Amino acid sequence: MTLDAIQRSLKERGVRLTRQRQILLGLIDKTGAHLDAERLYELAKEKDPKINRVTVYRTLKMLKTGGLVDELDLMHYGGDQHYYETRLKQEHAHAICLRCGRVEEFFGEPLQRLRKQIESHFGFQVLLARTEVGGYCAHCQTLRARELEEVRLLPIEPPGPPARRRGGALRARRT
Ligand SMILES: [Zn+2]
Numbered sequence: 001m002t003l004d005a006i007q008r009s010l011k012e013r014g015v016r017l018t019r020q021r022q023i024l025l026g027l028i029d030k031t032g033a034h035l036d037a038e039r040l041y042e043l044a045k046e047k048d049p050k051i052n053r054v055t056v057y058r059t060l061k062m063l064k065t066g067g068l069v070d071e072l073d074l075m076h077y078g079g080d081q082h083y084y085e086t087r088l089k090q091e092h093a094h095a096i097c098l099r100c101g102r103v104e105e106f107f108g109e110p111l112q113r114l115r116k117q118i119e120s121h122f123g124f125q126v127l128l129a130r131t132e133v134g135g136y137c138a139h140c141q142t143l144r145a146r147e148l149e150e151v152r153l154l155p156i157e158p159p160g161p162p163a164r165r166r167g168g169a170l171r172a173r174r175t
C-alpha cells in the first residue's frame with residue numbers, strides 16, 4: 001500500500017483525511033523511524049503550529065485502529081512509551097539496543113518462514129506478527145567492555161568491614 005492507497009482506503013471508509021491527519025501520516029511514513037507520540041507532536045507542530053497534542057494522540061489512535069500504523073513498545077526501552085511506524089513497510093523484526101535505544105530493522109525470509117511454520121504447526125491463521133529482539137548494539141558492546149574493564153581495575157576494598165561493624169555494634173550494646 002502506498003500513501004495514496006491509504007488515503008483512498010480512508011476515504012472509502014468515510015474517514016476524512018484532514019490536513020492535520022495527513023501531516024501525521026506523512027511524518028510517520030517519511031521519517032521511516034520509530035517515533036513516539038511526543039516527538040511526532042513536535043514534528044507536526046513545525047509543519048502546523050496550530051496542531052495540538054490532543055489531536056495528535058487522537059489521530060494516532062485512529063490510524064492504529066484503522067490498521068494504518070503499528071504501535072510498538074520496543075521492548076519497553078522507553079518505559080511505557082509507544083512508538084509508531086507505518087504499515088506500508090514490508091514485515092520486519094526489530095532489534096533494540098537496551099543501552100542506547102538504537103533500533104535496527106530486520107527484513108528477511110526467516111520471518112516469512114516463521115509465519116508459515118506457526119500456521120502449519122498450530123493450524124493458525126496469522127494476521128499480524130511482531131518480532132522484537134533485545135540486546136546490545138556493536139557500539140554499546142565496546143562501551144560496556146570498557147566500563148567492565150574500568151570496574152575491574154578499581155582498587156579492591158580491604159575485606160572485613162561489615163563483620164567488624166557488626167562486632168562493634170555488639171560491643172556497644174554490651175557496655
Ligand atoms: Zn547501543
Ligand SMILES: [Zn+2]
Nearest residue numbers: 085092094105
Ligand atoms: Zn520498524
